[in-house]
Amino acid sequence: MEYAVEDDSLDEVNDPLTQWVTFFLENEKYGVPVSQVMEVLRFTEITPVPGAPDAVMGIINLRGNVVTVLDTRKKFGLSSRVPDDSTRIVVTTINEHVIGILVDNVSDVMWLRASEMETTPSTNGEENAKFIQGVASRDGDLLILVDLLKLFAENEWK
Template structure:
C-alpha cells in the first residue's frame, strides 16, 4: 500500500480496482468487486433454444452457472478456446454468471479522474456495454458495465437457467 502523495486531496486518490482481460487483441476491464473467481475452461453443457452468445452451463461446486461467450456478446469474431482462455465468474444482481474470455491479465488500480466517457464508436452491439475508457502507457483499456452486458430482453429470458 502506498502512502498518499503530500499535498494531494482525497479526490485525486479516488480509484477503483479492475480485473483486465483480453478479447480479440483488445484489453477490457471489469470491476474487481464483481469477480468471484477465474477458472480454466471446463466442459460447458449446451442449452437448446438460447441466444447464440450463451455457450451453456457449468457445474460450479454444485451450483449451475450460465456461461456466455464474451466475443459473441461483444459482436467480435468467434475463436476456439485456447490454453490461455478463462471463464470469469462474476456476480450481477446476486446471480453468478461465467464469461468466456481469451485471457485474464491482472488486477489494476484506475484513478476515477483518468476514466474517459465511452466514445460513440464501434458497433452498436459492443458500444452499449462500454462504461468508459482508460488510456495508459500500455494502451487503451475498455471498461465494461456488467449490468449493461447482462440487461436485455434476451438475457432476461435465460437468467433462470
C-alpha cells in the same frame, strides 16, 4: 498481478480508486470491476442448453452450483475462437446472479483513478444501452471498461 497506486496523497473522495480485473479479447484489453468478479476459472467443458439465447454458451457446474456461461466474443461482435490453454471463464456476480464470461485470457488487476477514466464518444445513439462505460489509458495502451450490468440482457441471466 500489477498494482499501480502512484500517489496516495490524492483525494480519495474526489478521485476515488477502483480495482479492475483485466482480460483480453481479440488483442484488445478490457476491464471489469473487481467487486463484481468472484473467481477466474480455467476453461472447462460447457454443457449447451437447448433453447437458450444466442449469446449463452451453456452451463458449468461450479462446486455444485450451476453457472451460466456467456459467449463474450459473440456479444462483442467478434468471430469465434477455439478455446486453448489461456482461455478463462471469469465468474461474475450481477444482481445476485452468478454468470461466467468466456475470455481469451486474463491479464492482471489494475487500480484506476476516476480521473483516469474517459467516456467514449457515443457512436451508437443509445446511451442507455451502451455496455462500454469508458476507456482508460495506461502506458500508451487503452483499457476498455465494461459495464457488466448492461452487457447482460435480462433473459441471459435468468
